[in-house]
Amino acid sequence: MNVQDLLLPGILLSSFVTGLVIFFLKEEHHRLRTWLNLLGAGVKLILVAALLWGIYQGQTYSFAIEFLPGIPFALGADANSVLFVTLSSVLWFCTTLYAVGYLEDSPHRSRFFGFFSLCVTATTGIALSANLVTFLTFYELLTVTTYPLIVHRGTPEALRGGKIYLTYTLVGGAILLLAVVWLHSLAGPVVFKERGILQSLAASHRGELQIIFLLFMLGLGVKAAIVPLHGWLPKAMVAPAPVSSLLHAVAVVKAGAFGIVRIVYDVYGVENAAALGVLQPLAIAAGVTIVYGSVRALFQDELKKRLAYSTVSQVSYIVLGAAILGPLATIGGLVHLVNQGIMKITLFFCAGDYAETLGTHRVSEMNGVGRRMPWTTAAFTVAALGMIGVPPLAGYISKWYLQKGSIQTGDEWVALVLGASSLLNAAYFLPILYRAWFKAPPEQWPAEHRFGTWETHWMLLLPPLVTAALVIWAGVFAESSFSPLAWVKLIAAREYAP
């Protein structure tokens, strides 16, 4: 085994070891903990950059150790993995910085950051899993490590939210386990491979494969918050803001969506899945979720709740992209994996900033925040416009490809759903922007804090500005060779190769 093979486990260990060490730090070791956090996040970022560079040079990476009889615990770096692992490591770095600033002087920080690091380990593990059992392992690990983050505040409300979260995800996990075991008993060890591995079974085991696909979607759909399995998501909003950001942009919800992408493209194979007739129901479920989430978001006054329902809606764009046959829809769905991440994390960062700096939690309290906090509100505006799909921002790219893809395959109803969703997006985001910029600020904010020179603590301000810049970059430079879109096009080309 040479050094190169240790890169993939290194990416996992960079946060795993950090997490373990942090557990043993005393509460008052604030500075040391901060440095450790940033060091872990930084090392992970460097290792992921090295991975990208290596792949660019034509290097392939894999790592495996013995696990279950006949099934290794295997890591790999295919195109899909790289997409997700880059997203999660970049956003983790931002969130770490944000969380350090956000949680200053709150209790149990060692516990929080310990689980925080483990949570990211699980997410990167999901990205780098090379077979289904390894994926399942990290998927369940994610459930376990996010629970302490959700209940972090320890209030009865937080505990209730945590309980609902655990109930949903563990039942989903059990269904997923059933699907995985069943598929193994039919097909043997399931390794992720472009264009899938089940073609040979499609004719002989059609019915069973359809049922297993349904089980997969039920199991993964819980985390991806597909209606009606989304009930836990708005309840989990009791978590501290950095956790919500992470949950919605990279970790839990994204893990579910990424799992669906994996199953459709790299286990069943999208063409094979279409032939089995399982994609149409999935597309309908995604469409319903998109509209339902947007409608519910419209009626939420609490900002974080509104964003939560917006997530329910937006994540299903990814599912929708996977459920429509054709390279354009694939591109649209996969690129939204990245785009939704950077846009939603910006929105949650800003929501946390408003709450921490001004004490505003509700949309109705947001009059004039743009005058008090122009930079934060500018970031919020960029992300919100991106969500609506205003060109040339990130969200526009996703929607454009999805739209084209659905027209290409003749699914005109999808185009209608997307149009309706964009209108609804505008309906629930534009009033916020209007209030923020054009209404007069109140005499007194609910609970204002002053943080020196800047409008808020610099650790709270910098992350949303960076991610907002990413939103612009992912849109404006979409056609350059260093953009999410360029990478996603490569994936699509491989999935549909003749």
Place this chain on the structure above:
Amino acid sequence: MTAAWAIALLILSPLAAAALTFAFPRRGRWLALAAALMTGIAIVQLTRRVLADGVLVHRVGGWSAPLGIDLRADGLSVLMLLITALIGLAVSLYAQRYFAAHEPERPHETGSNGRESAPSLGEKSQSRLTSAATKPASKEAKALHREHYFWPLFLFLWTALNALFLSADIFNLYVTLELLGFAAVTLVALAGKRAALTAALRYLFVSLSASLFYLLGVGLVYGQCATVDLPLLAAKAQPGPALWVALALMTGGLIAKAALFPMHFWLPPAHANAPAPVSALLSALVVKGSFYILLRLWFEAFGPLLTPTVAQLFGVLGAAAILWGSVNSLFQKRLKLLIAYSTVAQLGYLFLLFPLAASMDGGFTAWSGGLIFLGAHACAKTAMFLTAGNILHAAGHDRIKDLDGITHLLPVSVFAFGLAGMSLIGLPPSSGFAGKWLLLNAALAQGQWWWVAVILLGSLLAAAYVARVLAHAFTQVNEPQIPNSIPPVMEWTALALALLAVVLGFASQWLAELLRVGAPVAGAMLRGGPTP
């Protein structure tokens, strides 16, 4: 070291240490550690020899069966011995400080049904009055007194277990089982509280009558086959009414001892009221001794008699145990009772091995799955009971609803509880997951989907009762109570075992290879996929 030495050392070193503790009662701690070290070396050697050379038979005194006594080590024996050595070492370490550490202020006694018996007001105030002046000194003396009894009994229990796992005939198994039972009952009584004594007495009655049933069965078998040697029985046994009766008697007795539903009633009070290291030994090892004999009987000596109906019957009882135990666990008020009912449930999984391993198709998959699960449960349950002991010591009680404060102050123990819980629930990559995975694989391959449903439902219920405890780790406390201090070794032993329960999942391939040696079930490990 030859295999014969290793086998001899496994039985003789805990026995010698037990004998020496009588001569040197104050050296119990060191003698136990020495015994743990010796058995550790012996089992490592034996494992290597068995993996290299296959099944080992040692003829004691050079006489072969049926005249002499054979000691035999195959994959199954070695696995059980390994688990015993591991748990034995952990308990030896934990108990170094357990008895000397501060006793709980006001032990919360439990009635034999698991209901809390509220102490009367007078009793309470009286104890408060006396505790200030006279109690500390006498309490310490009592604790040391208890410790003096603990070490020899523990070492005898260990001897009995090692001898049991090495025995190759059903009479020898009876002798070791009886020794095991007596040591276990006495250890339960060691707690000295009224509830513990009641539980121990009940346990004694069950254990004694179960042994009688078993012995009766052995007598009948001997009358029929003129031998008690397991391999010879396999060759000679002819299915007939007398043999069926014999087998039914033996099985009935062993089921009672293994606490399989509906014969589990004695287990929760006994396991919950014993001192923590004893609870760990009982749940992790003692009940599994009887289960081990059941495996030997049904799969090895009387394989042809394990008809599908019988196998399914075992499975049904196991499934009932899983559901009944888990649901009861969910409603317990005390932590130790919750863990004890969880044992009832987890033992049920072991019995799913009967319907699943009896089939040719994937039999070995289920066999190794069930036994990996056994190892996983041993580690996880020991970790949990040791954790419960820490909490009981630190807080002076183990009422789940009042655990809010204490869990902040024992982070290592709570973390250990969480890890052990992961394995009990069967979350990957824990060894509990590996066991369940193999059982599920076999069940699906054989089309016995009803066991799949039971296994998954059991996992969810386990998640519910583990989460019920762990939620308290995150609640806010306004005035954290100052706990009695806990010696670090007690916390870290629990954590080490819990970690092991998780990490052992990665050893499942190795464990399956070990179990392959002399496995009484046929068939290759299931690979899945279309048959070529």
